[in-house]
Amino acid sequence: MTTLGAVFRPQLAPERLRPLVRAAEEAGLxxxxxxxxxxxxSGIAAASAALAWTERLHVGVGLLPVPLxxxxxxxMEAATLHRLFPGRVTLAVGHGVQDWMAQVGVRPASPLTLLREYLDAMRALLRGEQVTADGQYVRLDKVALDWPPAGVPQVLAGxxxxRTLRLSGESADGTVxxxxxxxxxxxxxxxxxxxxxxxAGRTARGRHKVVVYLLTATGAGAADRLRAELVREGRESVPDLGVAGDAGAVARAVQQLADAGADTVVLQPTADEPDPEGFVRFVAGEVRALVPRAAQSAAG
Structure with missing residues (x-):
């Protein structure tokens, strides 16, 4: 099954979240x-609010920077969200942007070591285990959650x-x-x-979930907005990156990612998207109708 989502970009002010969340819920995103x-x-604060304002919408945070x-x-925050809103939360962790981590004094000498230690500890804590760790970065002394989730939630890695992708396969439940x-x-x-x-001997544990963002522009000036964002990011020369156009064009791009191995495709509007609420309605209505819910991944 190809799951379809959309991004609320944090370039929008926090007070813009509620109307967009309500539009997403009403549209069936x-x-x-x-x-x-x-x-x-904050990813956790925003997720908690979005979940509280809705009854059905699934909320993902991708990603939480582990050095921070x-x-x-x-x-603790993950367990609380999973207990308050069971089955409606996905959290991903990752390196974060290293320049930002340096700005706040937490840039690690070995991001891979930190992420490995973090994933191992976090997954164990969410399983309800008592964890003692004396790693290079993660140090815990008989730590256990008093309120672990009722079920064992997935923890994804960005x-x-x-090397990070191999690590995600070894230590995470999915990848963003x-x-x-x-x-x-x-x-x-x-x-x-x-x-x-x-x-890691994990191939018998079922499918590793892959979530992929797809930069998407639709409506007036879509191609120009997409091109401008790719230029700003220095990615204008990468083939088959992003999509601009109507629902049919976007659905075809989604299907290409699904066929390549994506389980969830999350449409990411450009930073200057003129109608964020309209964008989520477009995804939930027009694009969803054209993407098979039972699409099979060629990667298996």
Whole structure:
């Protein structure tokens, strides 16, 4: 099944979240994804509000930067959200932007080591285990959550580079790929993730979920807005990156990512999207109608 979502970009003021969330709920959007980008908005605070304002909408946070957050705190917040809103939350953790981490004095010498230690500790805490760890970065002394989730939730990792993608396969339950991933990039990521899973002996545990952002522009000036954002990000030369056009064009781009191995495709509006509420209605209504819910991934 191809799940379809949309992003609330934190370039929008926090007070813009409620009307967009209500529009998403009313339109039947499956998933709304939030970012914890420095120094814009808190992913956990925004997720909690979005979940409280809705009854059905699934909310993802992709991603929470691990250098910025003690693993015990993140696990407490995750457990609270999963108990308050069971089945409606997905959280991803990752390196964060290293320049931002340096600005607040938490840039690690080894981001990979930190992420590995963090994933191992967080997943154990959310399983209800008592954790003692004396790692390079994660140090816990008999820490256990008093209110672990009723079920064991998935913890996803954000990844771009080969080593991080292999690590995600080894230690996470799923992977979030940013909007720099073309269909070929998704295929390559799947291979690297599976290498990590094989190395950790995890290939028998079922499918590793892959979430992919797709930079999307629609309506008046869509092609120009998409091109401008790709130029700002230095990605204008990457083939098959982003999509501009009507619902048919967007649905075809979604299907290409699904065929490459994406389980969830999250449409990411441009930073200057003129109608954010209209964008989520477009995704939930027009695009959803054209994307098969039972699309099969070629990556299997």
């Amino acid at each position: 499956e998933e709304l994804w939030l970012w914890e980008d420095c120094f814009l908005e 957050r003690n693993v015990a705190l993140t696990s 990844g771009v580079g080969p 790929l940013d909007a720099s991933a073309s269909p070929d990039g998704v295929r390559r990521a799947r291979l690297l993730i599976e290498e990590g899973r094989a190395a």
